[in-house]
Amino acid sequence: MNRKIGITTTIPVEVVYAADLVPVDLNNIFITHENPHGLLEDAELAGYPRNLCAWIKGIYTTVVKNDDINKVIAVTQGDCSNTHALMETLQLEGVEIIPFAYPFDRDQDMLGLQIDKLTLALGADREKVKEWKMKLDQVRERVWRIDELSWKTNKVSGFDNHLWQVCCSDFNGEPDKFSQEAEEFIARLEKAPDIDAPVRLGYIGVPPIMTDLYQYLESKGARVVFNEVQRQFTMPFDTDNIVKQYSMYTYPYDIFWRLEDISREIEKRNIHGIIHYAQSFCYRQIQDLIIRRKVNVPVLTIEGDRPLHLDARTKMRIDSFVEMLK
Amino acid sequence: MFCGMDLGSRNVKIVLAEESGIKGFYVYDTIDFYKKHGHKEEDSLIVDFKGLGLPEMELDETGGDKLVTTGYGRNTIRIKRGEEIPEIKAHALGAGWQTGLTDFTLLDLGGQDSKVVLVRGGKVSDFQTNDKCAAGSGRYLENMAAILGITLEELSSYTQEPVDLSATCAIFGESELVGKIIEGHPIGELAAGVNYTIYKRVKPMLLQLASPVIVFTGGVAENKALCKILREELEVEVVIPKYPQFNGAIGCCVHGGMRGSLT
Numbered sequence: 001m002n003r004k005i006g007i008t009t010t011i012p013v014e015v016v017y018a019a020d021l022v023p024v025d026l027n028n029i030f031i032t033h034e035n036p037h038g039l040l041e042d043a044e045l046a047g048y049p050r051n052l053c054a055w056i057k058g059i060y061t062t063v064v065k066n067d068d069i070n071k072v073i074a075v076t077q078g079d080c081s082n083t084h085a086l087m088e089t090l091q092l093e094g095v096e097i098i099p100f101a102y103p104f105d106r107d108q109d110m111l112g113l114q115i116d117k118l119t120l121a122l123g124a125d126r127e128k129v130k131e132w133k134m135k136l137d138q139v140r141e142r143v144w145r146i147d148e149l150s151w152k153t154n155k156v157s158g159f160d161n162h163l164w165q166v167c168c169s170d171f172n173g174e175p176d177k178f179s180q181e182a183e184e185f186i187a188r189l190e191k192a193p194d195i196d197a198p199v200r201l202g203y204i205g206v207p208p209i210m211t212d213l214y215q216y217l218e219s220k221g222a223r224v225v226f227n228e229v230q231r232q233f234t235m236p237f238d239t240d241n242i243v244k245q246y247s248m249y250t251y252p253y254d255i256f257w258r259l260e261d262i263s264r265e266i267e268k269r270n271i272h273g274i275i276h277y278a279q280s281f282c283y284r285q286i287q288d289l290i291i292r293r294k295v296n297v298p299v300l301t302i303e304g305d306r307p308l309h310l311d312a313r314t315k316m317r318i319d320s321f322v323e324m325l326k
Numbered sequence: 327m328f329c330g331m332d333l334g335s336r337n338v339k340i341v342l343a344e345e346s347g348i349k350g351f352y353v354y355d356t357i358d359f360y361k362k363h364g365h366k367e368e369d370s371l372i373v374d375f376k377g378l379g380l381p382e383m384e385l386d387e388t389g390g391d392k393l394v395t396t397g398y399g400r401n402t403i404r405i406k407r408g409e410e411i412p413e414i415k416a417h418a419l420g421a422g423w424q425t426g427l428t429d430f431t432l433l434d435l436g437g438q439d440s441k442v443v444l445v446r447g448g449k450v451s452d453f454q455t456n457d458k459c460a461a462g463s464g465r466y467l468e469n470m471a472a473i474l475g476i477t478l479e480e481l482s483s484y485t486q487e488p489v490d491l492s493a494t495c496a497i498f499g500e501s502e503l504v505g506k507i508i509e510g511h512p513i514g515e516l517a518a519g520v521n522y523t524i525y526k527r528v529k530p531m532l533l534q535l536a537s538p539v540i541v542f543t544g545g546v547a548e549n550k551a552l553c554k555i556l557r558e559e560l561e562v563e564v565v566i567p568k569y570p571q572f573n574g575a576i577g578c579c580v581h582g583g584m585r586g587s588l589t
Contacts, residue, residue, distance in 0.1 A: 298452060312398060317455055320414035324450045 005122075006063055006072040008086070009079050010169040010233050011100050012115050012246055014132040016073070019124035023170040024069060030058030031211065036307045039065070046089075053281050054209055054306050056082045064093055071096045073118070078102030078252025080283060098122070102252035112243045133242045139175050142182040143168055143234045149186070151225040151269040154194040158203070158224030159214035160185070165230035166207050197223035199325045200270060204228040204262055204291070205277035205284065209304040216310055217275075222322045224275075226265050228258070255287045259294050266297055273298045273325045275318075280305035298325065327390075329383055330578030331405065332416065333397035336437035336464065336545075341575040342380065343584045351572055352380065370404040394578035398439070411581050413574060418443055418450050420577030421541045424567035426589035431537040433528060433556075434573065435546030437464045442531040454531045464545045466496045470520040473503055474513060481517045482549035489519035499523070521551040525559065532560060539563045543573035 003022045007013070016023040033039055036058060042065075043057035044050060063069050074087045076099040087097045098121050103110035119129060146164045150156040164182060171178045199222035203213075206229055214224055229251050237248040250258045266274070274295055278285040280303055288301050300321040302314050310318070327349075332339040338359040340352040354363070363374045375382055383391040385407035393408040396416035404410065421432050422445065432443040440456040440463055456463070471481045489506050491499060506516055524546070532540065540562050542553060547570035556564050567573060568588060576584075 313455070316398065316413055317453075319412035320450065320453060323412050323415050324453070 004068050006069045008074045011073050014129050015118050015124050017132045018128035019122035022173045025170040026059040026062050030062045053279050056086050073098045076101050106247045106253050108243050108247050111247050139179040140234050155189045155192045162227050162230050165234050168234040197221050200225045200272050202226040202271040202274045208277050209307050210310045211308050220322045226269050255290050276301045278303050328579045328582035329393045330575040331395045332574035335398050339572050339575040341572050341579050343579040345585050370406040372406050392582040394582045396574050396578055414443055414453050416574045416577035418445050419580040420573035422448050423580045424588045426587045430539040430541045431535050433540050433542045434544040436544040442535050444535040482551045484514045484517035485551045485554050487515045488522040489515050491519045491523045525555045541565045543570045545571050
């Protein structure tokens with residue numbers, strides 16, 4: 001039996017595991033594909049517009065091309081409206097879509113209902129969902145430790161911080177193995193050399209489509225010690241209640257809720273400057289004006305369209321920003 | 327001797343200087359510069375100073391001469407034995423040296439770039455640049471002047487009764503201008519419209535990083551109409567340094583060790 005189920009972003013993954021299914025974060029499959037540009041071209045050949053978010057196009061082709069993914073949980077509220085058309089175009093190709101909506105106002109009753117509906121749709125047992133919540137929290141604890149070491153020591157690179165946390169949307173489909181690998185990574189850190197990058201940066205916004213960003217920053221003397229949305233994927237909240245957990249999760253809700261978390265971490269982690277990443281054609285670009293008014297350290301806004309490398313203009317802007325903070 | 331080199335998208339600007347001040351200005355077409363006067367050795371470019379008509383530089387550690395580079399080309403090609411500095415920094419240093427000012431907003435409009443830098447106490451405190459589009463740059467002005475069949479100098483003399491040009495793209499802007507020509511607008515109004523388009527492009531950046539004084543540099547600073555529009559619309563003092571096009575290369579010399587100021 002095919003147990004894989006695609007997800008378009010972080011959803012209550014405890015329910016998926018409780019239903020004895022394997023979640024696959026489609027963003028990760030797209031961006032680690034050997035030719036992500038080819039996936040984008042295929043989506044455009046199918047009729048997707050050129051001036052549209054590359055993540056959406058990448059997810060589309062990823063699902064269409066993977067015969068073993070014929071069911072997708074799509075976040076219809078709390079992510080973006082492009083997902084609606086993504087769902088519909090996938091439906092056209094015969095993919096089964098299960099919608100999941102984060103309520104805009106973080107209403108816990110509504111959110112509880114959504115989680116119940118998902119539980120029912122996947123045929124999971126409620127008690128099992130609770131068990132998986134406890135089990136996954138133990139795995140998350142290890143990633144929380146990696147994140148803590150990222151700002152308390154100089155041993156974790158910005159990319160490793162990004163990668164470990166971003167993988168917590170689906171735990172690579174194998175939570176036990178992932179947990180073991182995280183444990184080994186932490187053990188190796190003791191002997192790891194210090195990273196010489198005195199400027200401390202925070203990265204906010206969706207994960208970057210250009211994967212060389214972190215290395216480039218470190219080559220210029222700046223290290224990311226806070227990855228906002230990636231950290232949210234690890235559910236860094238002290239609660240036993242799954243509904244509460246997903247209502248504290250900031251990403252799908254309003255920008256002011258996110259900013260509370262961002263400001264707290266800037267202070268705690270002694271961050272010198274913020275890089276706000278916005279995907280080309282994303283509505284979140286508008287929120288940049290709110291971020292610039294509310295964040296009390298310098299902000300550099302960078303935009304990414306296609307994978308995988310930073311362009312010369314963005315490099316120039318990063319150089320100047322880091323130089324300014326030195 | 328200090329050599330400041332600004333590797334721009336259209337031209338390479340070189341300034342030679344000594345600690346006491348500037349000794350010479352040189353400008354080369356970017357493509358010619360790379361093709362005729364450079365050759366690659368491993369991952370860096372060796373510049374043929376003699377071929378460029380420049381004095382030989384002693385760039386070894388013991389040589390005493392210093393080469394500092396900046397500009398768009400810096401990220402793709404490393405000039406051998408040169409120190410690279412970010413463009414924003416080079417331009418802020420150059421503008422400070424040329425004007426003697428320490429608190430100002432720098433507007434640099436080059437071949438493809440628009441940069442706005444807030445300088446406080448002689449240091450960069452914030453900046454913005456255009457992102458994925460070259461509308462509002464020198465290249466845009468060149469294209470529009472060509473369509474109007476006038477020189478850049480003539481283009482830069484019109485500010486009155488501007489036609490409204492709304493296209494946000496430098497290329498689509500051309501066909502919009504052609505449409506306005508067909509409608510029968512006089513050259514002066516069309517040219518004024520082009521100048522106002524540049525102003526509209528940079529206005530949001532200038533308002534966000536505002537100062538009572540704007541130092542205007544880059545090739546587009548030669549556009550007198552745009553200077554007038556900036557002065558009148560923003561009600562600020564607009565200072566054009568003596569060598570607007572060489573500002574980045576001058577900043578490289580300042581970084582290298584050139585002292586004093588022009589004023």
